[in-house]
Amino acid sequence: MKIFIETERLILREILHSDVDSMFEMDSDRDVHLYIGNNPFTKKTESEANVEFIREQYLQNGIGRWAVIEKTSGNVIGWAGLKLITEMCNNRSGYYDIGYRFIKRYWGKGYASESSSAVINYGFNQMQLSEIIGIADTANLASVKVLERAGLKKIELFNYDGKLHHWMRIEQPLTQEYNMVY
Structure with missing residues (x-):
């Protein structure tokens, strides 16, 4: 297992089939899905299929969401990472989207920001991306704040699945290294 990123409190690594139980706990929670379609999973097979879908992205695109492990407990607490978006969204495709999702009991601890x-940092320094995009439902104030804290700026509003969303972006800084304090 390759560790991709380590922060002060977290390890981000590829999602494994053994993470299905944690992923199901997260994705079966209605509150977790409130701003992402409001369609929580009802069967563990949905999480199994999602894990397989993410693992396929690693093979096809060289990147995908990663499991987030809390160092102190060793628990998988959710996922975070970049995803190459190849389908059209807001009349754009071929961009890298930053995303994160956590089991509810880990909310409010700063893990999304960290x-x-x-x-x-990984996207700019390891992948040499020129920009990273974030999308957030305008009603999801916590997520918008996380993206803003990470340096993304609101660019425009657009309709996504019948709801107003922010299209947010951060561009590669002029300096060679992009370092954020975790």
Whole structure:
């Protein structure tokens, strides 16, 4: 197992089939899915299929969401990472989207901000990306704040699945290294 990113409190690594139980705990929670389609999973097979889908992205695109492990407990607490978006969204495709999702009992601990900053650092320094995009439902104020804290700026509003969303972006800084404090 290759560790991709390590921060002060977290390890981000590839998602494994053994992570299905944690992924199901997260994705079966209605509150977790409130701003992402409001369609929580009802069967563990949905999480199994999702894990397989993410693992396929690693093979096809060289990148995908990573499991986030809390160092102190060793628990998988959610996922974070970059995803290459190849389908059209807001009349764009071929961009890298930053995302994160956590089991509800780990909310409010700063893990979304910590992992997002680390993911952006990875995208700019390891992948040499010129920009990273973030999308957030305008009603999801916590997620918008996480993206802003990570340096993304609101660019425009657009309709996504019938709801207003922010299209947010951060561009590769002029300096060679992008370092954020985790």
